[in-house]
Amino acid sequence: MSLPAKLRELENTTIYILREAYRKHRKLALLWSMGKDSTTLLWMARKAFFGHLHFPVLHIDTSYKFPQMYEYRQQMTAEWKLNLIVHRNEDALARGMGPHAYTTLECCTALKTLALKQAIERHGFEALLLGIRRDEHGIRAKERVFSPRDETFRWNYLDQPPELWDLYQARSSDMQHLRIHPLLHWREIDIWEYVRAEKIPLPDLYFANSGHRFRSIGCQTCCKSLESRAVTVDDVIAEIQQAKEGERAGRAQDKEDEATMQKLRALGYM
Numbered sequence: 001m002s003l004p005a006k007l008r009e010l011e012n013t014t015i016y017i018l019r020e021a022y023r024k025h026r027k028l029a030l031l032w033s034m035g036k037d038s039t040t041l042l043w044m045a046r047k048a049f050f051g052h053l054h055f056p057v058l059h060i061d062t063s064y065k066f067p068q069m070y071e072y073r074q075q076m077t078a079e080w081k082l083n084l085i086v087h088r089n090e091d092a093l094a095r096g097m098g099p100h101a102y103t104t105l106e107c108c109t110a111l112k113t114l115a116l117k118q119a120i121e122r123h124g125f126e127a128l129l130l131g132i133r134r135d136e137h138g139i140r141a142k143e144r145v146f147s148p149r150d151e152t153f154r155w156n157y158l159d160q161p162p163e164l165w166d167l168y169q170a171r172s173s174d175m176q177h178l179r180i181h182p183l184l185h186w187r188e189i190d191i192w193e194y195v196r197a198e199k200i201p202l203p204d205l206y207f208a209n210s211g212h213r214f215r216s217i218g219c220q221t222c223c224k225s226l227e228s229r230a231v232t233v234d235d236v237i238a239e240i241q242q243a244k245e246g247e248r249a250g251r252a253q254d255k256e257d258e259a260t261m262q263k264l265r266a267l268g269y270m
Contacts, residue, residue: 002220003194003197003198004193004197006190007190007193007197010185010186010190010194011044011047011194012031014044014183014185015044015048017145017180017182018044018048018049018129018182019049021047021127021146021180022054022055023092024127025127026257027056027084027123027124027125027126027127028055028125028126028127028129029055029057029058029123029129030042030053030055030056030057030127030128031055031060031128031131032058032060033060033217033218034065034069034076035131035216035218036191036195036205037132037136037183037186037191038131039076039131039200039202040183040195041129041130041182041183042080042131044182045129046080048176053082053083055083056083057082057083058084058085058087058119058123058125058128059073059086059087060088060115060119061084061115062088062107062115062219063088063093064098064099064111064113064220064221064222065219066203066217066220068203068204068205069203069205072202076201076254085123087115087116087118087122088111088115089111092110092114093111098221099222100221101220104222125177127178127179127180128178128180129178129180129181130179131181131183132183132184133183133184133186133187133188133191134184135187135188136148136188143178143179143181143184144181144184145181145182146179146180147180148177149176149177149178165170171206171218171231178245182266188240189240189241192233192236193237195233196234203217205217205234207231207236208229208230208231208235211227211228211229212225212228213225213228213230213236213237214226215243215247226245
């Protein structure tokens with residue numbers, strides 16, 4: 001079954017960005033959270049390279065993910081024959097870092113941002129592929145497709161390189177590494193329509209169980225479910241079309257402080 005024209009255009013742009021990223025950066029990795037966006041990006045990366053990824057898939061593990069997400073990670077890694085790298089900030093975890101004892105900013109910085117920095121340094125990655133979208137959060141709307149991070153791992157959202165049409169600045173002489181965002185132009189509804197068209201397997205958490213499901217998934221301690229009867233992808237799409245709250249309304253990063261996400265991303269958060 002062929003894709004609708006709108007989805008085909010979105011997919012073509014993403015695949016172009018993926019191939020351009022690999023052409024310019026061989027020390028490349030794809031960040032995979034097991035959520036719908038990064039899984040959709042992983043699906044298209046496999047299509048872009050004819051079923052075989054030439055770079056590893058990186059999961060930054062806080063140790064607080066849902067059990068279903070770990071099961072899903074194991075299943076899909078085997079089915080898709082992924083070169084999976086899992087990294088945790090073991091020092092921070094040994095000191096008791098976690099969402100119950102620390103603020104969201106402190107916890108995410110230690111278990112996600114600093115863990116990612118450790119993984120980059122350990123494996124020598126010069127560029128990372130991420131499945132973020134502009135419509136997901138206000139601060140992410142400020143991003144570029146090819147977004148440099150400096151030697152201190154920080155993102156200067158006030159000084160971003162221009163991107164005109166499909167001309168991307170894929171390298172920067174003073175960067176510590178590059179973040180590449182092939183899904184910036186997608187919307188939440190586009191992702192779900194693509195998931196339906198391509199029959200992409202996703203964690204069961206996205207579908208209703210006992211009257212509740214998750215619209216956005218991450219650490220179990222930081223995600224709140226919503227009342228739902230959506231048990232199929234069609235049901236989820238219909239529900240999103242009627243939704244009055246934003247996609248990340250159940251995520252702690254967006255509730256603790258209206259500037260928390262901007263602070264996190266400025267420090268290097270995904």
